[in-house]
Amino acid sequence: MIWLVVILGFLLVLISAYGYKLSSKTAADYLLAGRKIGTFVMFFYVYFAISSAWTFYGFPGTIYNTGPGFMLFFTFVSFAFLYIFLGPKLWAGGRKYGYLSPLQYLGERYQSTGLRVLLGVSLVLFLFPYLGLQAVGIGAGMKAAAGLPFWFGALYMCVIMIFICLIGGTRAVAWLNVLLGLIFTITFFGFLFWIMFKTGNTSLSDMAAHVQQARPGFLSVPGSANAWTPGNLVGLAMAGMTVLAWPHVVIGTMQAKSLVVVRKTIIYMLLFSVVFCNIAAIWGYLIAPILVPGLKGKAADAIVQIAITQYLPQWASAATLLAVLAAAISTVATQLMVAGIFVSRDIIFAASPNVSDKKLILWSRIGMIIAAVGSYALAMARPAELGLLLSNVASPGFALWLPPLIGGIMWKRGTRHGAIWGLLTGVLWLIVGSFFYKPLLMGMHPIIVPLAIDAILYVGISLVTAPVSKEVQSKFFDEIEDFLLEHTARERAEAAAERGEPMVSPVPSATE
């Protein structure tokens, strides 16, 4: 089995090397795939950036522990909000002004290098738990499937990731996500149906009745462990609503070839999520409680792997491990690239507008190595269950840049003072409340109080401080909107010309 894993890793590095050969070696090409990702690749790139080892292990494991109420965390509509409401402006900022990251956009919009650095540091900081839990997933998976030490699996993943990202860049990562996403989906779906037939559990109703009998109250809310009380569930749903702030998803808006790609990607994501999340949930609330009952806490993170190892042939167990590896790599590769972009473009060279592509790429690579090493250290510490590491630490941390992000794109009155003080206070509140003094979170989900304070400070301070100049407002609101309308008109005219149709209305109106 270990050879299969090693071969997959070698194959992925080879594909990355081929991707490097094809790339044009500029910063935009290395970091943003030349802003040329089409719908097919974009769908896999984004969907499997958010579907990780956590989806394979943590999602079913948390449902297994706490009940199906956890499903409310997966609020894909927030991705749609990002791609339809905010995405076009970020996309246009990249095209019109050459920005390489959303933080560069916001730094220029708020006229503040300090804010840009602060955002970069806080987002990279909260990427660590997300990256770390992928390493945890692989470590736990290799241990459950092949009996290999936990540290080996986690280290293997970090080393492979460093090679893929350093060599290939975003274009290679995006195409790898297509391959890895297919491996993940086929295994996750296929083995569910196979194990159902193999164990004679072909009736979902009979399985549900069995689970109800074995674990009374488990299939309802708040669940047999009383985890999803109204307060907890409201917090979870709110946390789900803020997933649009995940930086590796936000940056996707700047990598798309066109707005048609942005639009189609999100529709496909919403539709696919219905199938995908139901399969993951069925593993957690129907299959695993019957086939591997009695697990608790962190042990439940490996329920899918354990069930397949126990009931399917040995090669299926190896294939599952490959699928988890695929899931983790597709996510970590994207996140490492994002961490690299933030470190180079928005932290190290935030105050240098004319830095060379060579320097940007070099520092991006250094940033990726630092992020990979840090995530390995976190994985070894393994402070909590996978599901909680994501929903209680990484997600709330990412959510704290929502006020400056949404305000920066939609609200002319938003100021750098509001953004900086809101963000600083929110981050400190979250860290102190999560790790040192829990009463600060007022017994609610970790996202609620810090985000509320962040948003209130952002709005309040913005209203009493001077906004950016009229020229800057015009650049980021009027000119970007004009650019988008002109671009749309041009694309429509070109499409009509290709079809041989006469041009009826080349200039669309925002009020049509």
Added chain:
Amino acid sequence: MREITSHRPGKILIGILAISAVCYVFVIPFILQGREILLFGWMPLAVAFWNIQTLLWAIAFWIYTSKHWPYR
């Protein structure tokens, strides 16, 4: 945002999104409490609500962005 709020289909989309999001966060968590109903005999109510919400959003975005979005 102006490009969406300045015409009727955009206002309808925002209305649907706002109402459904408020329901999702502040109403459904309370409706779900203590109800052990299984749709089709196997799908827990929390999962059923999640499916309905996600499909509603998918259809709303699909119709709006393919027929009315200024940047379509």
